[in-house]
Amino acid sequence: MTDPDDDDLHGRQLLLLLLFFGTVGGGLYLLGWLTRPSFFYNNPLVCAAIAGGACYPARFLVEQFAWWNRLEQPSKRTQRRRERARERDLAEAREAAQARLVEGESESPADGGRHRRAGRGRPDWLGRFSWLGRLGGGVRPIVGGVLVLGCFAIAPLGIADARHEQQVARSAPVRSAVVLSVHVDKWSKNHDVTITVTHPGDGSTVEIDGADQLEPLPAVGDRLDVQIDPDDPSNVLAADADWTVHWYVYALFVLGALAGAAVVALFFF
Structure with a gap:
């Protein structure tokens, strides 16, 4: 039975949960592709968020079955390997004890009763580094905490970036630029559009953001209304594009952060 105080996932349990996560997320994306x-x-991050959230009820359900709890026990192959290692260690310990006994019997009185350690014994200086073996248990929660904080940082950083462009579209003055090229990628799923214009400030060639939203598309030589980011003059926005941050953008960032934090929590805590 599962120890109620032991909330860690063991090797085969973790593999099955990863398989479940990949199956649910991949299945949703395959459904979207079909x-x-x-x-x-168009939003694969939502597939990952749903799959990550589904891992919790799935784990709760499978913990009610005995076969899931049996996965905590080592396999027969692992048990045989451990048994062979234990027998080998016992044999080496007996050999070392026998060697010390023989050396003790053959010592002369001038030796003062001292004898050397058996060659297979571990040097004392290795004991100073025994903390390395215990380091994993303390480092794992720290690494997990850092990763969780990183996941939660995705939402505010992504939202701040989206709101920055919205603020530029609201406050930056509209300027006119000459269209130099218009390219439509017919092989992309959304027929991505790339438009380059002459920069209104220095006359250099620059690619504009929001070209996919322009209807109808401008022709080469046309003049196009653009807005320049005052913090980054190389960031040129199409003035006629919609830069409003809709509610589902916030939801996607939050769900993505929660899904990432949930997956990290399953692995590190």
Whole structure:
């Protein structure tokens, strides 16, 4: 039976949970791919978030079955390997004890009753580094905590970046730029559009953001309204694009952060 105080996942349990996560997330994305264009196909992060959230009820359900609890026990192959290692250690210990006994009987009185350690014995200086073996248990929660904080940092950083462009679109003055090239990638799923213009400030060639939202597409030589990010002049936005941060953008970032934190918590805590 599972120890109620032991909440760690063991090797085979962890592999099965990873397989479940990949199956659910991959299945949702495959469903989105088969029905494309669709929400799941355009937002694979949502598939990962749903799969990560589903791991918790799935784990709760399988813990009710005896076969899941038996996975905590080592396999027969592992048991045989451990038994052979134990027998080998016992044999070496007996040999070392016998060697010390023989050396003790053959010592002369001038030796003062001292005898050397058996050659197979561990030097005393290795004991000073015994903390290395215990380091994993203390480091794992620390690493897990750092990764969880990193996951939670995704949401505010992503939202701040999206809101920054929204603020630029609201406050930056609209300027005119000459279109130099228009390229439509017919092999991409959304027919991505790349438009380059002359920078209104220094006249250099620069690619604009938001070109996918322009309808109809401008032609080479047309003049296009753009806005320049005052913090980064190389960031040029299409003035006619929609830079509003919709509610589902916030939801996606939050769900992605929660899913990442949930997966990290399963592995490190």
